[in-house]
Amino acid sequence: MLKIALCQLPVNPNKQDNLKQAAIMLEEASAAGAQLAVLPEMFNCPYDIHCFRDYAEVIPAGETTKALSKLARSNGLFLVGGSIPELVDELLYNTSIVFNPQGEIIAKHRKAHLFDVCVKNGIKFMESEVLSPGDSVTLFETPWGKFGLEICYDIRFPELTRKMAKEGALLVIVPAAFNLTTGPAHWELLFRSRALDNQIFMLGTSPARNPQASYIAYGHSIAVNPWGQVIAKLDERPGTLIADLDFNEIEEVREAIPILKQRRENLY
């Protein structure tokens, strides 16, 4: 059994405030017994392509990496540090770092699929104007088994999660920030689809909704089980979702409906 905490932070333009808010929520998560906590995508920076360069940091030397490492250690948590804009020479990436309870970095994922979309009368966003894509599939080992790490738009590419499941991931964690166009339409559907197709757990952490932001996050941080059921979900307000994941459920579902063994890869 793994107790998880999804910390749906209110993100504002003040990096120090965001770090303080993360510290408060992680302390509360630890006090509630959580063993693994997840922060949202771009949790210390407005989700705005014009802000990424100003807020970017080098990893691991930057202040956010150092602060998160301390928070993982002081709270005894596995910590998925949402994501931050990462500066590498002149390039920028949307990067998530994972720490163990000793505060050591055990994984780092650079968003592989950049969010470039234009929905008529809806959302237009072009991450590739400023960000570069990562090029790895990111898995890490924990005492509960292997977990995968994606960032937001990555969830829309089913091959990525399938590859992780084939490599033994029991859970895929997704710091994310959907919006008011695609959030209501696709957020829950995507988490349930990836969980159902692969018979794994899926977790998504969003920032809380801030109507003043240039990009308004959908919220609704979510945990889904291998049966494709929503275990728990927040609304759009700041808050922490706490849930217990029982990894025995994966075997039960896979024995009952053995789709992963029944695949006909020669046909497709």
Ligand SMILES: O=C(O)CCC(=O)C(=O)O
């Ligand atoms: O896929 C979507 O609809 C939202 C994706 C997104 O906001 C992101 O990748 O940051």
